Amino acid sequence: MQSEEQIQSVVFFLTDHLCSAIEEGEQILNLSYTSEPLSEDLSSDDILDRLDDFHQFLDQIRTLEFLLVTKLNQARHWCIHLRYLDNEFKAMLDLFNSATSALVDIERVLGIDEHGMFNGEDSHEHFIKCRKLIIEQSDNEGYPSDIQIDDNYLLGGKIPLTDVLDACNTFLDSIDIRYDVMEDATESKKEQKDNAIQPTDQNDVELPQEQFKTA
Secondary structure, three states, X not given: OOOHHHHHHHXXXXXXXHHHHHHHHHHHHOXXXXXXXXXXXXXXXXXXXXXXXXXXXXXXXXXXXHHHHHHXXXXXXXXXXXXXXXXHHHHHHHHHHHHOOHHHHHHHHOOOXXXXXXXXXXXXXXXXXXXXOEEXXXXXXXXXXXXXXXXXXXXXXXXXHXXXXXXXXXXXXXXXXXXXHHHHHHHHHHHHHHHOOOOOOHHHOOOOHHHHOOO
């Protein structure tokens, strides 16, 4: 292997991006949307607020998707660097990059797609359908009042998110076995805690007497 310092630096960035992507993926799976159906009793402002909440929910998913895919493609980038530093780990690195190769195409379509906008692919109906969001109820205007996300969710409308997260967690375990990164992270947190201010015996504390003088 090449110098340990080079490898540890690359592994640090690789692990950081993987952990961030997993966290964002779990946030997506924990999202849900619930709202009372639109009715004639609602004022115009109430209706606009409901619609705004609905669009914010979809925007939140889009943002998390973009961050997740960006992080994973950065992790794939670090895999390429690491394979030149550690020949014995090449097979695992290539396996992960092969399993996540679809993310390259997904990242291209997560941004503004002018062609898709003219074909209805930018509509909320298309977004909900292609990602397999679960609609419990829908009002007469076509706006869902309850949306859930389960294990069938398709990242970017292309691949199951749970499959991507499983691949990331398995790969992270392999990295940990190879480089003990999780142990290092635990030790680092312990050191930070140990370096924090510890409780001191009251008899050892010297208080500035000036603060306690009375007029």
